Amino acid sequence: MFPRYRLVGFCGLPGAAALGRLGTGDPAKRASEAEKVAHSYAAGREPLPVLELLAAVANATAGPDGAYRSRTPSATIRRFHHLARTQRGLLLLNIQPGRASVLDEVKALREWLVHPDVGIALDPEWEMSSGQVPGDTYGHTDGRELTKVARYLSGLVEEHDLPQKPLVFHQVAPSVVGDESALRPQPGVALIKSADGIGSPGLKRGTWRRLVSDLPDGVHTGFKLFYEEDAEGSRLMTPKEVLALRPQPEYVMYE
Template sequence: MPRAASRRRMLTATAAVGLGLLTGCGEASSRSPGQDPARTAAPSPGGAGRSPSRGSGTPGPSGSGSAAPGRSGSPTPPHRRPELPRGGRELFPRYRLVGFCGLPGATALGRLGIGDPGERAAEIEKVARSYAAGREPLPVLELLAVVANSSPGPDGSYRSRTPAATVRRFHQLARRHKALLLLNIQPGRASVLDEVKALRDWLVHPDVGIALDPEWEMAAGQVPGNTYGRTDGHELTGVARYLSGLVKEHDLPEKPLVFHQVATSVVREQSALEPQPGVALIKSADGIGSPGLKRGTWRQLVRGLPDGVHTGFKLFYEEDAKGSRLMTPKEVLRLKPRPEYVMYE
């Protein structure tokens, strides 16, 4: 189910426009063109290396920090370990994740960027219920936090970082709806692990995870939109180790690490992928096409799946329906193995 080259060019061009014009769900950006938002706006009052405090614009992880001392003679409240948005500390097999992907102001990049974000979050809740199938539905907002661009930018990285104000707004939205926030990374020529580390202040929260889009991970001389990028099992394991360290350091619940895969060439040396404590690895089958084509790609991509790796499936509201139709939840749930994360773009 390869994506047409014209669509890839449209996506990278639209991403650049969306980041430049609408960076905060209707809130104008306060940074100048080309300025790195990671340096101009701190994601949270907590600062790097420590969890954001309670009472800030984005609540800190439940149970983070020390309890305030009570009145003289009163017992100290028991420490409460951070949990997932709807309870518990492990994602699977309790939950099935269902979400929308996108970026505000860039409608071509997915459903999450269309219209009012609050309405989209409510819509995700309804869609998620249709995928329960014996599990508890857990809605997901997959926000494009790093977007590949067709131009190099001032640092030659071919990527733009979504401003902290936008990430904060969507984190607050996820909190209101008891949903997970996944920060999607399309790295361009930037280092994947460096982009993940730049999001540390968000990742210390118990309801924030990472989604990687290695299709947009370019080698030297490659330009996003002209060719497929790629990653490998070693690099994915390195990201998982970093997240596992955060989980241990902050006593966080299990943290999702999704990697979307549109073709077998996009993820090399899959056998080198090593699950890490506290991290739920999810391989999401990407690609556009009819139900028959998507099922064929699914069978190809899940073949030889390493132990401990969960499965995900990606649907496109518009592109899948062109010349065919969108797969129904019942059809998706008939896939073997049954997807544990279903994402709509």
């Protein structure tokens, strides 16, 4: 996957505008827009458009199984998988686990992950411990748990003779991902640490420096932008400014 490609795309869930760009307007038009934005980030690489669909969404209420998350229907995932293929891109299934097991949520998506153009994105700020409620505090993961997910994906790649799969983990603050030194790259899996966080270009550069200063070996970089929140009282960073970050982001995602 790297350094041949640069991944660029949108995240969200249809009908939920607050959750990202994919939640507004016609999904087919958003997929086409993502492809155009991807080309603005090529910079010597092949642009690869990405649709990052929320497949598990954290909730403030427990729900019938007490997991504080809801799963996106298969019909919606199927629709976005088709749209990603139409753009010759990737579908990333984003997991906000609530109190559910992250690995169990990944395994629940196996029918999609056996496809060559489907990967996983994790949002550990929404990974709650017992007694925690999504939205009240930041959640947490660590290098060992991320390695378990990577190992599971690696097994699917080997079993089904698939191309390398992306595994993205978004990080909004240092506390959200602990013990990164325990993270172990796995065959057939491209690990991508995506720097999250809202703010002006200066604030986002500061967050970037903090989060990538001790990047584990074998981990690639991603960068998240917010169309509305970043522009409140400031402005959205340009592709040129994003590409000037060091190390240069290999995945750029807009919410």
